[in-house]
Amino acid sequence: MDIQLFQTFLAVAKLGNMTQAASRLNFTQPAVTGQIRALEQHFGVLLFERVGKKLFITAAGRELISYAEKLMSAYAEAEQALSLHPSQINLGISAAMINHLMLPFLKKFQQQSPQCSVSLELCANASEVEEGILENRFDLGFIQNENTAPALTGFKLSEEELVWVIHPKLLEEHQHSSRLADYPLLSYRAGGLFYQLYEKTLGQKGIKATIEYSESEAMKNAILQGLGCGAMPLLLVRELLEAGTLLEFANVPRSTFSIWTAFHKNKKQSRAVASLLSLLQDGAKTSLS
Known part of the structure; x- marks a missing residue:
């Protein structure tokens, strides 16, 4: 009543x-x-x-x-x-670089909803994020490329680029060669999206890595130490490129990939989740327009 x-x-x-x-x-x-x-x-x-x-x-x-x-x-x-009563939002991400993309949204959300805490969990891959949403461990998920689970829905958050970069000292050691094959290659483990983009750029037989990494932050640190050249999400190295700390292989085409947000079709979202989704949708309209 x-x-x-x-x-x-x-x-x-x-x-x-x-x-x-x-x-x-x-x-x-x-x-x-x-x-x-x-x-x-x-x-x-x-x-x-x-x-x-x-x-x-x-x-x-x-x-x-x-x-x-x-x-x-x-x-x-x-x-x-x-x-x-403190509210909480649980987020799952499929790659560490997505955390950098989320920072401005989370900062704005924190200003709007200071009483709500946010828990962000890094998962091994997109399938683990989707599984977490289906099991109600995550309110929202963020993955590279569109989700495949029928029970989920979502929208494209941004379009990102993968750029090939190298440390200036390593470039100098190899007489500024423009051939990727002349440098030690740092790659991602097989099976992930970035590895697929490597295959697209180099061809399957061209991937002969000296070191393989599971995520981009470790790759970035290795490139900064001069261990080899590799492809990085532009949003992680933009400032380093602008400062000249790293250099881009201009003759190697950039690969593009999408970041998507995903959530359950039939779950009634809390006010806090709805507020964060609204911020993300506004941001997506701006970045994709």
């Missing part, structure tokens, strides 16, 4: 007038009459009697007052307790 019915009943009982109660509650007089009638029909008793233009509360109505007051008090306590 709607708690509002008891609030209306108490207002009518206190004021002894439905018109005045309607004015105080910002309802129409017929709406108040309808709510009182709904209570009477539910309990099977008359709560008020009208004699001429006067309204009189019945014995059943007087008895209901104490119960209605207890209900309203309990409701207010519950509302107070839950308003202070």
Whole structure:
């Protein structure tokens, strides 16, 4: 039963007038009459009697007052307790580089919802992220390329580029050769999206790596130490390229890939998740326009 019915009943009982109660509650007089009638029909008793233009509360109505007051008090306590209850959003990402993409969104979300905490978990691959959403461990997931699970939906968050980079000292050691084959190759482990992009650029037989990495942050550190050349998401090395700390192989084409957000089609999202999704959708419209 709607708690509002008891609030209306108490207002009518206190004021002894439905018109005045309607004015105080910002309802129409017929709406108040309808709510009182709904209570009477539910309990099977008359709560008020009208004699001429006067309204009189019945014995059943007087008895209901104490119960209605207890209900309203309990409701207010519950509302107070839950308003202070910390909310949390659980996110799953399929690659460490997605964390960098998320930073501006999370910063803005933190400003809008300071009481909500965010838990971000790095998964081995997109399939693990999708599984986490299906098992309700993650409210939202972020993966490279569109999700494949039928129960999930989502939208493209951004288009990113994979650029081939090298440390200037290593370039100098090899007489500034423009051939990738002349340098030690740092690669990603087989099976992931970045490895597939390597295959597209080099051909399957051209991937003869000296060191393989499972994620891009480790690759970046290795390139910065001069261990070899490799392909990096542009968003992770843009500042390093602008500063000249790393150099790009301009003659090697950049590969493109997408970052998608995913969530369950049939899960009712909390206000916090809905707020974060709204920020992400606005950001996607800006970046993809």
